[in-house]
Amino acid sequence: MKSLKSLRLHISIFGRTNVGKSSFLNSITGQNVSIVSEQKGTTTDIVEKSAELFPIGAVTFLDTAGIDDNTTLGDLRKEKTFSVLNRTDIGLIITDFNGLTEYELSLINNFETLKIPYLVIINKTDIEPVSELKLSEINNYTNNIIQISALKTKNLTDIFVSALVKIVPDDFVNPPSILGDKIEKKDIIVLVTPIDKEAPKGRLILPQVQTIRDILDNQCISVVTQVDNLKYILSNLKTKPKLVVTDSQAFKEVSEIVSDDIQMTSFSILFARLKGDLNTFVKGANSITTLKPNDKILILESCTHHAIDDDIARVKIPKLLQKRLGFNLNFEYKTGHDFPDISEYKLIIHCGACMTNRKEVLSRILISNRQNIPITNYGIVISYCLGILDRAIKPLF
Ligand SMILES: Nc1nc2c(ncn2[C@@H]2O[C@H](COP(=O)(O)OP(=O)(O)OP(=O)(O)O)[C@@H](O)[C@H]2O)c(=O)[nH]1
Ligand code: SF4
Ligand SMILES: [Mg+2]
Numbered sequence: 001m002k003s004l005k006s007l008r009l010h011i012s013i014f015g016r017t018n019v020g021k022s023s024f025l026n027s028i029t030g031q032n033v034s035i036v037s038e039q040k041g042t043t044t045d046i047v048e049k050s051a052e053l054f055p056i057g058a059v060t061f062l063d064t065a066g067i068d069d070n071t072t073l074g075d076l077r078k079e080k081t082f083s084v085l086n087r088t089d090i091g092l093i094i095t096d097f098n099g100l101t102e103y104e105l106s107l108i109n110n111f112e113t114l115k116i117p118y119l120v121i122i123n124k125t126d127i128e129p130v131s132e133l134k135l136s137e138i139n140n141y142t143n144n145i146i147q148i149s150a151l152k153t154k155n156l157t158d159i160f161v162s163a164l165v166k167i168v169p170d171d172f173v174n175p176p177s178i179l180g181d182k183i184e185k186k187d188i189i190v191l192v193t194p195i196d197k198e199a200p201k202g203r204l205i206l207p208q209v210q211t212i213r214d215i216l217d218n219q220c221i222s223v224v225t226q227v228d229n230l231k232y233i234l235s236n237l238k239t240k241p242k243l244v245v246t247d248s249q250a251f252k253e254v255s256e257i258v259s260d261d262i263q264m265t266s267f268s269i270l271f272a273r274l275k276g277d278l279n280t281f282v283k284g285a286n287s288i289t290t291l292k293p294n295d296k297i298l299i300l301e302s303c304t305h306h307a308i309d310d311d312i313a314r315v316k317i318p319k320l321l322q323k324r325l326g327f328n329l330n331f332e333y334k335t336g337h338d339f340p341d342i343s344e345y346k347l348i349i350h351c352g353a354c355m356t357n358r359k360e361v362l363s364r365i366l367i368s369n370r371q372n373i374p375i376t377n378y379g380i381v382i383s384y385c386l387g388i389l390d391r392a393i394k395p396l397f
Helices: 021-029 075-087 102-114 132-139 156-167 206-217 227-236 248-257 267-275 278-290 307-325 358-370 378-385 389-396
Strands: 009-015 047-053 057-063 090-095 118-122 145-147 188-192 221-225 243-246 264-266 296-301 330-335 347-350 375-377
Touching: 009 021, 009 075, 009 102, 021 047, 021 057, 021 090, 021 156, 047 156, 075 102, 090 102, 102 118, 118 132, 118 156, 132 145, 145 156, 156 358, 188 206, 188 227, 206 221, 206 267, 221 227, 227 248, 243 248, 243 267, 248 264, 248 378, 264 267, 264 389, 267 278, 267 358, 267 378, 267 389, 278 307, 278 347, 278 375, 278 378, 278 389, 296 307, 307 330, 307 378, 347 358, 347 378, 358 375, 375 378, 378 389
Parallel strands: 009 057, 009 090, 090 118, 118 145, 188 221, 188 243, 243 264, 296 330, 296 347, 347 375
Antiparallel strands: 047 057
């Protein structure tokens, strides 16, 4: 079991003396938290620094005292550095062109025993790059390697976070709840689930079921209805509902029934937040106004989907977007977990990611951000085209 303290991702920085641990931390946090000097053994105690790393969230860095392989180590100092392992969620091994010495190998050994994911950061590449031989030695242990200069690499945080997202344990990337941070005990949430011909026979779809479960887990009350009975329910509830969540299809109709003083959103917006980064997706959707005729749009599907999705990606979204813009666009499709070359696209539209994890979507968001290509998802694009995006995102900000 993880202690409450460790709900914040703890990233520990290890490495030989003078390899640039403190310089790395200072560059990432943009502050001089740790003293840097040419003197070996500058950091003697563990330095803690909290930071906000988009899109992972709150993290705490632990800068450790460097261990030198050819001086006699103060046992206490060594003990202190290794004791940090107990509260480490991710380990960073900073090294340089020397690659892995005995110290790094003993760290790797510890990480593997304790099942701590780790990243090898080869620093000071501005002075001397690492040789192919040393690199392949590191590759024997891990492929999670980045090569940087803590002092000179311009997009250091981007490079670091992209590598980090790949190894962060799911618990830290998956938000704990669909609505948990927005509702309180005994709140009433009205869910509008149209039972039309698109609805599966005899059951509700997964996002609806998950939302009901989430509401119950948070000791709140869900009232589930079709559109027809919504007016009746709203006028008979003694307490104003905290929120109305509707299927996007019915949003227009529902928004005319639900008065402005009641917040409303859609299932697809809730899931865009759960499976990605709402801010980035909204920004992506708002870039739609800059598209030009025949621009290339990439639709990314995480799996070989079923029929209904096919309809959304290949028929519904192209139709809605082209209608909204008044001209044609070029839609291309990529399916699977690999991230293709995206340089020629003006917009990326990611699927709802129901069969994949948030981590994969977040790492795709990072790649797109780095290349300045807007990215959004199915639910957000549909809401945008239907003109409901602004009202639907309000309850979540
Ligand atoms: N050229 C170059 N110098 C670097 C780089 N990173 C760190 N340095 C320099 O290396 C020296 C040591 O850096 P620190 O960040 O203090 O190293 P440290 O690993 O924290 O050292 P200890 O706390 O003593 O274990 C300083 O003079 C830094 O300016 C780099 O990427 N390139
Ligand atoms: S992950 Fe879900 S939304 Fe994405 S393509 Fe597969 S079925 Fe469709
Ligand atoms: Mg230091």
